[in-house]
Amino acid sequence: MNIASGIKDLLYIHDCVIITNFGGFLLNYQSATIHPVTHTFAPPSKTLAFNKNLLVNDGLLANHLARKYKITYDEALSAINEWVRKVRGKLEKGESFVIEDAGTFMLDAEENLQFIPDETVNYYGGSFGLGSFSSPAILRTRVAEEKNTPVPVVPVTTKQRSTFRQLRRVAAIFLPAAIITGAVLVSLLNTDKGLDDKISYSGILVSCNRATTADKAAEKPSEALAVVTDSDASLPETPPDTSVYVETKEVPPPPPPTNQPPEKSFDDPSRRFHSRFKAPDTPESRHYIIIGSFNTLEAAERKVEELRTGYYEDSFVVSMSKIGTYRVSAVSYFGFDKAKIQLQTIKKQLNKDAWILQM
Numbered sequence: 001m002n003i004a005s006g007i008k009d010l011l012y013i014h015d016c017v018i019i020t021n022f023g024g025f026l027l028n029y030q031s032a033t034i035h036p037v038t039h040t041f042a043p044p045s046k047t048l049a050f051n052k053n054l055l056v057n058d059g060l061l062a063n064h065l066a067r068k069y070k071i072t073y074d075e076a077l078s079a080i081n082e083w084v085r086k087v088r089g090k091l092e093k094g095e096s097f098v099i100e101d102a103g104t105f106m107l108d109a110e111e112n113l114q115f116i117p118d119e120t121v122n123y124y125g126g127s128f129g130l131g132s133f134s135s136p137a138i139l140r141t142r143v144a145e146e147k148n149t150p151v152p153v154v155p156v157t158t159k160q161r162s163t164f165r166q167l168r169r170v171a172a173i174f175l176p177a178a179i180i181t182g183a184v185l186v187s188l189l190n191t192d193k194g195l196d197d198k199i200s201y202s203g204i205l206v207s208c209n210r211a212t213t214a215d216k217a218a219e220k221p222s223e224a225l226a227v228v229t230d231s232d233a234s235l236p237e238t239p240p241d242t243s244v245y246v247e248t249k250e251v252p253p254p255p256p257p258t259n260q261p262p263e264k265s266f267d268d269p270s271r272r273f274h275s276r277f278k279a280p281d282t283p284e285s286r287h288y289i290i291i292g293s294f295n296t297l298e299a300a301e302r303k304v305e306e307l308r309t310g311y312y313e314d315s316f317v318v319s320m321s322k323i324g325t326y327r328v329s330a331v332s333y334f335g336f337d338k339a340k341i342q343l344q345t346i347k348k349q350l351n352k353d354a355w356i357l358q359m
Contacts, residue, residue, distance in 0.1 A: 001065065001069055001079050003061075003065070003079065003080060003083040004099045004100060004102070006061060006064050006065050006068060007019070007025065007061065007099065007102065008099070008100070008101050008102060009064065009068075010060060010061065010064055011025060011027065011048070011102070011123050012123055012125065014027075014060065014295065014296070014299060015027040015046075015295050016054075016295065017060060017061060018054050018055075018056070018057065018058050018060065018061065019061060019080065019084060020055070020056075020057040020061075020062075020077070020080055020081065020084070021055055021081065021084055022052075022055070022084045022087070022088075023050055023051055023052040023053070023054055023055065023113070024050070024051050024054030025048060025049070025050055025102070026048070026049045026050070026051055027046040027047070027048060027049075027123055028046060028047050028049065029044070029045075029046055029124070030044065030045050030046065030047050031044050032044050038134060040132055040133070040134045041132060041133055041134070041135065042132045043122070043124075043127040043130035043131070043132070044124055044126060044127050045122045045123075045124050045127060046122065046123045046124040047117070047119075048102065048103060048117040048118070048121075048123065049115075049117065050103070050105075050115035050117075052113050056351055056352070056353075057077070058292065058303070059073075059302070059303065059306045060299065060302070061076075061080060062076040062077045062080060063076070063302065063306065065079065065080070087105065091105060091106065091107050091113070092107070094107070101118055101121045102117070102118055102121075103115055103116050103117040103118045104116045104118075268319070268359075270319040270320045270321070271319055271320075272320075273297060273317075273320060273326070275297055275300075275301060275317045276301070277300075277301050277304040277305075277315070277316055277317045278316065278317050279316035279317065279318045279319075279329070279332070279359075280316075284334060285334075285358055285359060286332045286333065286334055286358070286359060287332060287333050287334070287335070287336050287338075287339035287356050287357070287358050288316070288318045288327075288329035288331075288332040288339075288356070288357045288358075288359065289329055289330050289331050289332065289339060289342060289343055289346050289354055289355070289356055289357075290318065290327050290328065290329050290354060290355050290356070290357050291307075291328060291329065291330045291346060291350045291351045291354045292327075292328050292351060293321055293325035293326065293327050293328070294325060294326050294328065295324075295325055295326075296326070297317070297326050299326075300317045300326035300327075300328050301317065303315075303328045304316065304317060304328055307328070307330055307350075312330045312331060314329075314330070314331045314332060315328065315329060315330050315331070316328070316329055316332070318357060318359065319357070319359065327357065329357070330346055330350060330354075331346070336356070336358070339356050340356065343355075343356060
């Protein structure tokens with residue numbers, strides 16, 4: 001049974017793979033980079049790291065080996081423990097242990113476990129088929145600035161200056177005379193129109209249509225020309241009604257306050273996902289004992305299946321955390337006291353970091 005091959009297979013799918021009683025591999029996303037000196041373009045990738053403190057079995061590696069080699073879960077777990085024993089034996093002898101496409105394990109001078117990752121392998125599936133490449137730097141040449149050619153200055157002769165002065169004198173004489181002449185002509189034209197100004201048109205309101213009255217009568221014999229004279233100004237005029245009417249509407253009194261607690265809202269953003277193992281909504285709050293959070297919904301559902309096989313039939317995928325992980329509970333209770341008592345048992349059997357979530 002090739003344990004290292006199973007670890008490598010899971011690293012392409014999951015961001016965390018735990019080896020029981022040995023440690024866990026972690027993948028961190030890194031965006032595309034450009035080297036400032038070599039001008040090498042690298043695609044997005046996932047860097048591999050190792051945490052020796054992740055010792056609790058999450059069942060991921062054992063279930064994968066059991067399905068791959070068609071053995072039971074206990075047999076796969078025993079094979080993992082035997083593999084860990086052999087690896088530790090090699091490390092204690094001062095030898096290094098290499099996992100292909102993952103990295104190298106060794107012990108330093110202080111007997112601490114060290115891991116050197118293999119940076120040639122990219123576990124990010126979105127960059128499949130993409131490799132690094134180099135591109136030469138773009139050399140930008142500056143265009144030489146054109147020199148401004150000085151405009152030659154033509155000197156003004158004494159004769160040209162005298163001509164300019166004569167023109168200025170002529171303009172100073174004839175320009176005011178032309179202005180006065182124009183003003184006299186305008187006043188004469190206004191005098192000729194004085195007779196028309198003596199006629200008062202204030203009492204007659206005629207349609208703007210330029211057609212004659214005879215033409216209007218021929219076109220519309222039934223209509224008469226509407227004329228309003230100054231004599232009509234003495235007719236009494238009914239003043240407009242300036243009263244303001246305001247419609248009033250009775251405002252119903254506010255409902256009496258009640259001491260009943262508000263109903264539980266089921267529109268919780270952390271519950272907006274679909275799963276066959278999703279915890280059902282209840283009118284009252286429940287206390288869920290959370291035994292782990294998983295990066296993908298598939299991993300959380302596999303954990304629920306494992307828990308239900310192990311006599312935890314009340315296991316559910318409860319909610320999503322703020323960072324997008326899916327929380328899995330082993331059991332749940334309405335009362336906090338019962339959940340607190342059961343929490344100690346869950347910590348001993350499943351995960352020492354289990355905690356209580358109220359929803």
